[in-house]
Amino acid sequence: MGDPLQNGAGVPRRVAVVTGTRAEFGLLRPVMHAVRAHPDLELLVVAAGSHLIQPGVTFREVKREFDVADSIPMQVAGRRTRLDDAEALGRGISRFARSFGLLEPGWAVVLGDRIEAFAAASAASVAGIAVAHIHGGDRAEGVADEAMRHAITKLAHLHLPATEASAERIRRMGERPERVHVIGSPAIDGLRAIEPIDDDGWKGLGAPEVVFLLHPIGRLDEEEEHSADRALSALEDRRVLALMPNHDPGRDGIVRALEARQGSVKPVDHLPRARFVGVLRRLAAEGGVLVGNSSCGLIEAAALGLPVVDLGLRQGGRERAGNAVHDPGLDAASIRDAVERAGRLRPDPDDHPYGDGRAGERVAALLARIDPHDRTLLRKRNMF
Secondary structure, three states, X not given: OOOHHHHOOOOOEEEEEEEOOHHHHHHHHXXXXXXXHOOXXXXXXXXXXXXXXXXXXXXXXXXXXXXXXXXXXXXXXXXXXXXXXXXXXXXXXXXXXXXXXXXXXOEEEEEOOOHHHHHHHHHHHHOOOEEEEEOOOOOOOOOOHHHHHHHHHHHOOEEXXXXXXXXXXXXXXXXXXXXXXXXXXXXXXXXXXXXXXXXXHHHHOOOOOXXXXXXXXXXXXXXXXXXXXXXXXXXXXXXXXXXXXXXXXXXXXXXXXXXXXXXOEEEEOOOOHXXXXXXXXXXXXXXXEEEEOOHHHOOHHHHXXXXXXXXXXXXXXXXXXXXXXXXXXXXXXXXXXXXXXXXXXXXXXXXXXXXXXXXXXXXHHHHHHOOOOOHHHHOOOOOO
16 A cells, blocks of 8 residues: 655545543544644544443544544443453454555554554554554553553554653663654643633532542452442542543442442543543642542643542552652551642642653654655564
8 A cells, every 4th residue: 555645646644543442532632633733644533442332422522523434343331351351352453454454544543551552553563554652661550551552562663652761661672762752641732721620510520629530450340349449438528529430341340339429429420531631620729639540640630730649550660740649559548648648749730751742743743754654664673
């Protein structure tokens, strides 16, 4: 398949940006906007995975902002075991292969470490389509996240890490230094432009003192429920806004723990990106704390100056700013103490390792400049 820019035809190069979850879509939005705005690129948004699990709220959010070139069903609603994820991965690889055959992108762009990104990178790399990987080289344990993130690195041809520490890990994995470009995290892009949620919206969410965002780490539902209940016990004397967890194995246990406390906890299924950031900004201004194990506590919250209690091992190894207190989450008393300590922090929103908020435009510039059909790019060779 030829590349229009390489052939001098003046036709924009096609860039397939793959999004599979609500959280990663929030990070990819500035990349998508920058690609769409670049005169030498054509944006193809491919929505996959948990976006398509009914009722499909986040898929509609993607469609409101971008034309969706294709959708790739993977997971089946209500099936959330590790084996179910493995089957979903297989379906995804097959469907992405067909999609890329029809769309003929020059680049396939993926972010992070989830099965949607791994499926897309696998299909593209085997098919000879150049893969650009954002947020590679990070350390974060998650479920199978650590292994999949680094597996995607070995499948990818262009590496777009958020920090220099992540870039160094990629180089140490044998990737060519000239293919590694530190761009910052796109999670930082546009944060300064988002205003705190207004008084009516804040009161409608219960004027929370704590935002609770806990994702499963692949344990049995009963174990995840017990862990979530322990954390919520530590927050009994506070107003808590809880966001529902992602669709990983163990989700149902956390949901049960939240539903059992609906009298004291306000659960919200989903907040669009701008509204979510507005809540975090207002929470920071009100002296509140984010509690959980989401990467947003160590990236976006750091750039917003919001104190965080990072629970458990899910973000183990990820770079941290001065806004986070880590607690293993083993008992309510320890978590309660960590929340008190976090509340006394006064983090500097400019003191974090995740860049200056221009990641999206850097990605678009690199995708336009680098030829995805260059044989030296596509022929992977370890440098050790």
